[in-house]
Amino acid sequence: MEQLVMLSAGEAAVRRDRLQVLMQDCGMAGMLVSDNANLFYLCGRVFAGFAYVPAQGDVLWFVRRPVDLGGSGVFYIRKPEDIPARLRENAVDCNGIIGLEFDIAPYSLVCRLMELFPGGNFANANVPLREARSVKTPSEVEMMRQSGVKHAAVYRRIPGLYSAGMTDHELQVEIERVSRLEGCLGMFRISGQSMEIFMGNVISGKNADVPTPYDFAMGGAGLNPSLPVGACGEEIMEHTTVMVDLNGDFTGYMTDMTRVFSVGKVSQEAYDAHQCSVDICRLFEKEARPGTEAKSLYAMVENLVKERGLERYFMGHRQHAGFIGHGLGIEINELPVIAPRSRHILQHNNMIALEPKFVIPGVGAVGIENTYCITDNGAERLTDAPEEIVDLI
């Protein structure tokens, strides 16, 4: 038997306690969780089954697979309908509002789980879960720091992977290989089903201006209409840029990082826009602190972009993304969001990927992305690699 909970007892308690405070704030008596990302947060592993988190006291773990897990509070079940009897046997008080994962779990699953609590009132468990997960514990910060170090090590090797005449796809595949050998898990976890991506994007030249279905900052036609984003298989042309924005999941926690390369020199406008992005990052590093409003950071960045006369190209050209930064951790789209109408106020140990990017018609995408940890001293950069446009020839 292996212990189901892979976190230290202290770490598991810190995460649970934070969630329970938020549950008490919104009057939840308990929540039933089955999303892989949320289970990984609660116990440090993915399993098939459910966690019942009461507003106070210990978590109960209801497991379907794998077959070999044990430990305190672990119960094997065949189906969700086996859960209520176990809750009663363990004298768990389920009277009150029960949280279910309204934003993640399919309608049919949520309806089935509601039947387990006859006469129950239900609320959206994703609200306190998202809030709890947006503030990383020191141990989670360490996981992200490790991902950032490996992510940056891979990016530093990119110039050595390019050879003349390569397509965007061929360059991407060589970066993917180095990244996987460095230990990248590959999984690009996105909350919800509407956004899909494989290992990330390598976008060159005019392909950067092809609109995609996804709410990502950058575009690209992709190789196939079933996944219309990113590299399109065309040769990387001279005097264009190559933007690399690839998976940083080395620990179960993802960093997000973008760097730009060029084949020969590009236009002065492209260098200027790129420098604007670097300047935005420097400004963010100083200004983003616990207590800062996300929307005021957005406004500050927007002003700088307008001062430089670059707003036409900012966050896309034919299609614009509505945000410049996003929380991340186990998934790529966590809280907080840096957007015009964001109501988030930064907290200590929020993780934010800031991605002020531009699409320069005829040249390609420019701008960088770094992952930051919000601290009392400003935003600490976890993705440390050269930020200028690196010429590949």
Add this chain to the structure above:
Amino acid sequence: MEQLVMLSAGEAAVRRDRLQVLMQDCGMAGMLVSDNANLFYLCGRVFAGFAYVPAQGDVLWFVRRPVDLGGSGVFYIRKPEDIPARLRENAVDCNGIIGLEFDIAPYSLVCRLMELFPGGNFANANVPLREARSVKTPSEVEMMRQSGVKHAAVYRRIPGLYSAGMTDHELQVEIERVSRLEGCLGMFRISGQSMEIFMGNVISGKNADVPTPYDFAMGGAGLNPSLPVGACGEEIMEHTTVMVDLNGDFTGYMTDMTRVFSVGKVSQEAYDAHQCSVDICRLFEKEARPGTEAKSLYAMVENLVKERGLERYFMGHRQHAGFIGHGLGIEINELPVIAPRSRHILQHNNMIALEPKFVIPGVGAVGIENTYCITDNGAERLTDAPEEIVDLI
């Protein structure tokens, strides 16, 4: 402007007509679809938005992104609440049962969509959608055939990618690279959120017997508890097997294929079990035809395994999978399912991945997997590469 519908008019009509017949059978007046896999099925591309499929007549396309799509029946919306007015303007009759994707769409989205049809009755759109998608059109068969050819070409190159002392992960990365360069899109589409996988599995030696959370036939500890399946990073040892079961999505349609390699000779029991798997495939190729019951195929296979005295190792050892074959196409887990209590009856142009596998303690996993198209002449194999255990040294 690009045409939203990327299928030929005839192909789009064939798919829509098949779905509409099934909708009429269950009394649906229309359905509102937003799942990427279902949208890709209906129009040949992924977009952000919704398709409204009436029980009769043309599909209406409600698009949020990308910004540049046009064509008959295409309407841009900002939010789902913009849909009802468009339906009224187009005189679409929405009286009756409306299908929503109960098994896929999150609870909160389904509840929001229900508000668009006040006083409406609702049913599970995934039932007719799954059924329609389980029978491939000739054009879909062709997509899968192309994926199968490339998938097999990649597998034929595996012996040349191995070098002594490699870990399972290192071998997997080299296969991934060749596969990606061959055009593999990487996306491993799985319906629902509970199963996660990156590019598939390379499993060697005792790692094959490590139980996973997922309802996959084979196991493996994985590199990290956030994705506990497949390669674990250990060296591939002499006298063990390496099972390769990697992504075959080259066209938006996936084939599924498993082959086994060894480092030096393995035990006779392992060769015998592997031969049993090959024999099962030959039997299936003869017996699987339109009209055959899926459960009778399962029973036939189970009998053959018992005759050979191999049932202890069949479909896992410490943990067993409950099926030996599954439908596939846009996603890896489509209908029909070849399982003991399956109620499916095979139809012409069903696609089935048959994976009779064994875990031999101390040796590893053996057995093959092929993707088949069900025809009047039996099951046609789309994944053609040597089936014996290939020695890598």
